Amino acid sequence: MAATAYPASSTAPVAARPDWVFAYGSLMWNPGFATPRSLPARLPGWHRAFCIRSEHYRGTKEAPGLILGLLPGGVCRGVIHRLPRDGYDVVRKYLWDREILNDGVYLETVRPVTLADGAKVEALVYLANRDHLQYAGKLPQTEAVRLIRQGVGVTGRNLDYLVNTVEQLEAHGFRDPxxxxxxEAVRRSLVRPGSKAPAAS
Incomplete structure (x- = not known):
């Protein structure tokens, strides 16, 4: 059975019906749906990078933030969430609206991911759309720090997005250097002489 065709986007949803979605950023701590199960996993051949200017969720057109996308090469460690059988199409549409509809900065696809025991499963994956106007590529750290410091969008501060991602990785025993x-660079930039680094909310 083909997946529902969701309107208002320049890309089409994949027809496959995978049981899992791979999370490497905000989907790790805020999937937005009740998942029956979550497991650590790794996606070979791709790596996470702050490479997309955010003009909606973590910034605005006037003061964009910077969010994660998946780029070719390396391995990305993250989490897979099981999609519920009841209401499957509703969750798929929710993910489409969340990842594609507002900005169109991601491309929906299905890729094999590897679990901790070596087993492989097919998962829904959202890759950075490198043809999109908001695709920034790999920026110098100073520019990335500037965008993350200024970014505030409908879902909150860009800094919190970065902090939560790092904390989720650490909670699963991962480290992304x-x-x-x-x-650390963002925190250093926010510290005044004699003060402590601010905590994220």
Missing amino acids: SLHALL
Whole structure:
């Protein structure tokens, strides 16, 4: 049975009906639906990077933030959430609206992911759309810090997005050196002499 065709986007939803969705950013801590099960997983051949300017969720057109996308190369460690059998199409549409509809900065696809025991499953994955106007590529750290510091959108501060991602990775025993280094750089930029680094809310 084909997946529902959701309107108002330049890309089409994939026809496959995978049982899982791969989370590597905000989907890790805020999937937005009741998942029956979540498991640590890794996506080979792709890596996370702060490479998309956010003009909706974590920034505005006037003061964009910077959010994560998946780019070719390496391995990305994250979490897979099981999609519920009851209301499957409702959750798929929710994910489409969340990841595609507002900005169109991601491409929906299905990729094999590897679990901790070596087993492989097919999962829904959202890749960075490198043809999109908001695609920023890999920016110098100073520019990434600037965008993350200024970004505030409908779902909150860009800094909180970065902090929550790092905390989720650590909770699962993962470490992403580039994200940890970026967070430290942002915190250093916010510290005045004689003060402590601010905590995220």
